[in-house]
Amino acid sequence: MTKSLLFMNWTLKLPLVLGLALGLSACGEAPTQSSKSFLNFASARPEPEGIDPERKAFAIAMAKELRARGQRVWCVPFARNASGIEIRGNARTWWSQAEGVYGRGHTPKPGAVMAFTGTRKLPLGHVAVVSEVVSEREIRIDHANxxxxxxxxxxTVVDVSQKNDWSAVRVMSTPGQLGRVYPVSGFIYEPETRS
Structure with missing residues (x-):
């Protein structure tokens, strides 16, 4: 290849390389407009009582580290890191694993882990951390994946169960739109909180 062809190829690739470098650098910084594809915020609000800001910051940092290494970000490690509830394994097993070890119940509380039941749509289940109780039938959650x-x-998560017991919920994945109904086993509380 001649020098002019090599130079031309490099000048065409330079904007791509710079764009890639800028895009990857967003993973190691505080959330900005450009990093919202990884960190989705409904709105900025102070942490309610029951949420440990240091745990949450640690959970976010661990997720960013995984992404930076090209690894998947899963709901289980995020929920464990953000809540302090030390359960491992697929999300669908958290409810049964919590029995006798952690408090369990059907009342959402900030800092509790909401355990989604495994279904055909969610075969491994799902876990999320309650970040705010808005009303008896509405909460907000922080979660991964x-x-x-x-x-x-x-x-936003809305209780649509007939008995008002949070056994069936709809999640607002898209602003203004509640998704399908998902079964929930209940809420797992830190050891000092039982309901």
Missing amino acids: WKRNQLSFGM
Whole structure:
């Protein structure tokens, strides 16, 4: 190849390389407009009582580290890191694993882990951390991998169960739109919180 062809190829590739470098650098910084594809915030609000900001920051940092290494971000490690509830294994097993070890119940509380039941749509189940109780029938959650490989914060969840017991919920994945109905086993509380 002649020098002019090599130079031309490099000048064409330079904007691509710079764009890639800028895009990857967003993973190691605080959330900005450009990094919202990884960190989805419903809106900025102070942490309610029951949410440990240091745990949440650690969970976010661990997820960013995984992404930077090209690895998947899953709901289980994020929920464990953000809540302090030390359960391992697929999300669908968390409810049964919590029995006798952690408090369990059907009342949402900030910092509790909401355990989605495994279904055909969610064969491994799902876990999310309650970030805010808005009303008896509405909460907000922080979680990972609801949208593939992403973190979502302040996502609205509405109780649609007939008995008002949070056994069936709809999640607002798209602003203004509640999704399908998902079964929920219940909420797992830190050891000092039982209901």
